[in-house]
Amino acid sequence: MPKVSSLIVPYATYLRVYEPLAAFPEPERSHWARYARHPDHPSYQDELRRSLADLVPTPPIAVPVHESGDAFVLHLDDVIYVCPWRTRLRGWQALGDLAEELPAAVLDAVLPPVVRRQATQDYERWLAGNPDARPWIRTATWQVPLNWFVLVTDEEREYDKGSADADDEPPVPVLRYRTPMVQARRRVARGLRALREAVDEGPLIDGLVDVGRWLEEFHPRSLVEVDYGGLVHALPAGELEGDHSAADVAEGIEALRNGDGARAGRAYGRLVERWRAVRDLRSAN
Numbered sequence: 001m002p003k004v005s006s007l008i009v010p011y012a013t014y015l016r017v018y019e020p021l022a023a024f025p026e027p028e029r030s031h032w033a034r035y036a037r038h039p040d041h042p043s044y045q046d047e048l049r050r051s052l053a054d055l056v057p058t059p060p061i062a063v064p065v066h067e068s069g070d071a072f073v074l075h076l077d078d079v080i081y082v083c084p085w086r087t088r089l090r091g092w093q094a095l096g097d098l099a100e101e102l103p104a105a106v107l108d109a110v111l112p113p114v115v116r117r118q119a120t121q122d123y124e125r126w127l128a129g130n131p132d133a134r135p136w137i138r139t140a141t142w143q144v145p146l147n148w149f150v151l152v153t154d155e156e157r158e159y160d161k162g163s164a165d166a167d168d169e170p171p172v173p174v175l176r177y178r179t180p181m182v183q184a185r186r187r188v189a190r191g192l193r194a195l196r197e198a199v200d201e202g203p204l205i206d207g208l209v210d211v212g213r214w215l216e217e218f219h220p221r222s223l224v225e226v227d228y229g230g231l232v233h234a235l236p237a238g239e240l241e242g243d244h245s246a247a248d249v250a251e252g253i254e255a256l257r258n259g260d261g262a263r264a265g266r267a268y269g270r271l272v273e274r275w276r277a278v279r280d281l282r283s284a285n
Contacts (some may be wrong), residue, residue, distance in 0.1 A: 009232060011282075014259035015138040015148050015211070016225040017181070018074050018081035019141075023219035031083045036073045036252065044229055047085060062111050063091035063117040074223065081223055083136045090135045101141075134217050142282040143275060146249060147207035148226045150191040151184040151215075152177035154247035161237060168212065175228040175240050184224040188212040191253050198256040198264075234281055245271060 021029055021036075035041075047070070068087040073080065095116060098107055127133065140148075156179050162171040188208060195205050215224065234239055252267035 002211075008175055011141050011230055012044070013140050013144045013229045013231050014225070014227040015140075015145075015151075016043065016072065016083045016227065017136045017215070017218045018072065018083045018223040018225065019136070019219045020221055021080050021082065023222070024082070031069075032073075032084075033073060035069075035071060036075070036080045036082065042070055044227075047087060050229070051087070051091070057117050062095060062115050063122070064088045076223075082235055083225075085137065086135045090137060090139065092119065092126075093135065094139070095119055095123075108200070134214065138211075138214070142278060144226065144228060144231070144233070145244065146204055146245075146271065147206060147211050149246040149249040150187055150208055150253070151211070151224055152179050152187075152246050153225055153250060154244050155248060157244065159166040159241060160169060161241075173232045173237060173240055174242065175232055177226040177246060179224050181218060181220055181222040181224055185215055186213070188215065194253050198259075231278070235278065239274075239277075243274065245274065 021033055024032060037119075047068070050064075064087055065090065068085040070085045072083040072085075074083075075081075087109075095111075098111070098116075102110070116279070137272070156177045158174065158176050160174040162173040188211065192205065192208055192212070195208070226246075228240075235243075248267045250272050252264045255261070255264035255267060
């Protein structure tokens with residue numbers, strides 16, 4: 001499938017769930033089985049480029065008119081796993097967060113109020129007929145939320161410096177983690193137990209509860225992936241190679257479980273320092 005453009009869109013990171021084909025009802029299962037046989041599939045960069053292209057017309061298109069028929073596909077141990085994009089659904093849900101992320105003047109310039117109201121009304125009508133809908137992908141910008149790292153371990157870390165697709169394109173690095181759903185759910189439960197015994201309610205606990213509930217909606221033999229996505233293009237290779245945030249989170253939780261506040265503080269300090277540097281890049285842009 002041809003790319004929309006060669007533009008690299010950084011900043012976005014992803015938490016994905018890949019479900020086995022058996023988890024999908026017919027006729028969707030057959031659709032994804034046919035789709036998985038195709039040799040080439042679009043990338044997350046292609047999805048982002050399409051979304052940015054929709055903002056160019058006047059008025060801009062806040063949410064795709066039709067739901068995406070694309071997905072991410074994994075072939076592992078003779079099993080096909082599928083992670084549908086559901087770009088339209090995710091776009092509707094993301095609209096609700098924009099007011100907290102952008103100043104009102106900027107938001108109105110990018111997506112005028114009338115466009116946002118129409119998208120909200122469309123979502124409410126659609127949701128009335130699809131009350132159980134949920135996305136397979138969660139997205140964050142300029143960060144990997146700390147609660148995502150609770151789901152994985154450093155042993156599941158995959159880092160590849162990458163190679164160029166063409167002579168005129170730079171190497172594309174990859175930094176991600178993948179784990180079985182059963183492990184991710186177990187780590188959520190253990191992490192929540194340790195955190196609740198050691199600290200008061202807070203954003204980390206709230207975020208972990210939310211992620212845990214979301215994971216419960218998927219097939220137990222699914223795979224969970226934490227992907228640095230386009231953020232790898234905004235960080236120096238040395239920082240990526242030395243980024244072991246999942247190990248720091250695991251160390252901090254283990255220290256809290258053992259009542260070692262000093263060790264937990266050191267692990268948290270490393271995380272704060274690493275991700276403060278990323279937030280500084282965001283401010284510079």
